[in-house]
Amino acid sequence: MIAGVLAATARLIAGGTVLWTEAPTPQPHIYIANHSSHLDFILLWSVLPAEVRAQARPVAARDYWSGGLRRHLAEKVFHAILIDRGGGGPDALLPTAEQFPHDHSKPNSEAGRRGADAVEQMVAALEAGSSLILFPEGTRDQSGNMGRFRSGLYRVCQAQPNVPVVPVHMANLNRILPKGALLPAPLMSRIVMGPPFQITPGETRDEFLTRAREAVALLGAP
């Protein structure tokens, strides 16, 4: 009930055009999108069809979503996977690529260990039949350019190579709710869901992350 009302409110304020390349299904998918506003997470979640949304779990930073009401919403309504930030700036959601320089299976730094925990949580959610909503840039970008993708996505896809990855481009969100703004300006957004792709055997981390980033960027090209 609360979820439905929240989703409708998000669509009312910031909704607009939503385009799907392939019809959505509730089977496990990894939705990856560019990140430019606090609204991204809620809006992408809210434009999924209800039966897909019920299975979708946004991946978010534990420290932002730890306060009373926020925590309640994150856990009970969004069913978010809350992960500890792994460094790479105050707003990063996932460990930076640099923290896994050789892709060790047992990273020994504190940040690396937290990153590995996050990957385990995401893989477990996919195994349990959920989909993930992931912002691989980690931090919000204000300029309209996309940042580089962090390695968490690669590690999840390595563990679950058959789960389709859906690239999503969200336009106009940084105008609706820029960083630091309290109230959203009710402009219309444009969300494009691209064709799903999968990791290929033998693909390196950099190759895969570049391909994923280009798939998202391509959808935003005019």
Added chain:
Amino acid sequence: MRLFQDAALQRIFGILVAILIVASVVGYLLAWRQRRGAGTVSATVANLNSRVRAWWVMCIVFTVALATGGIGSVVLFGILSLLALREFLTLTPTGIEDHDTLLWVFYFFTPLQYVLVAVKWYGLFSIMIPVYAFLLLPTLMAMGGQTRGFLARTATVQWGLLTCVYCLSYAPALINLDADNFAGQGAKLLLFLVIVVQSSDVCQYICGKLFGRHHLAPNISPNKTVEGYIGGGIIATGLAAGIFWITPFSPLAAAAFGLVIVVMGSAGGLVMSAIKRDQGIKDFGTLIRGHGGILDRFDSVTFAAPIFFQLVRFFYHGGAF
């Protein structure tokens, strides 16, 4: 104002519902025949049917708005203004540093304009946006600190507020206009405006489809033709004269007002088409099925309402707003 005890209103709503029933039946039969013949429904008939459905919705919404007296119409047009403004400003070149300005436009100036209609304060209603908002908005945007595209950004925000809010708010303001021997019956002026504008749109569309040969403005709108413009304009003007009995006008005066509304409505459609063409889009939004966005449907009202209001006010005294 006991609108539904008003005989003229009952009659006009009866006529509207009858026309919509006929249009629905015709549309259904056309689709049925095509489905039996070719197996699919042509785009033109599908477009016609979704337009008729949208008309039903608009008719019901308007009935409810008028039934609640003035306030229902003010709220309805306030919402229409917000939606139109949203479609318009989404396309403007404003950036993240203009966020505060947009908040003022959406959450302060737009509601305030409709509050002024509701409390019948004509003096401030008529200058709040052209004077106060006009000067405050560029100041706010200058304080944002971004100079790139400054005039374009400022002008588009002001233009959006003027057309989508200021001009459109003249439509519900008609309810407050106590014309000579017509006090308290302004809702019928609003109905006259909306019926003439919308039937002019429909008649021009149909005449264009049937007889259209010469493009009116090929660079702006490939669908607008001279034949559609003139044919639809004549029919809508005749229709305005035919429903003079819901207005304080004589049949001749009703035709003259009808002509003004038709000409201004077409001008609005043409100007908005030019903007859309410049932005490289076909429709402003996707809210009403078959009609593009709110702004696509009400572009003609935004241009016709202020002129109609001011002319009635001038010639029929109006005065006490």
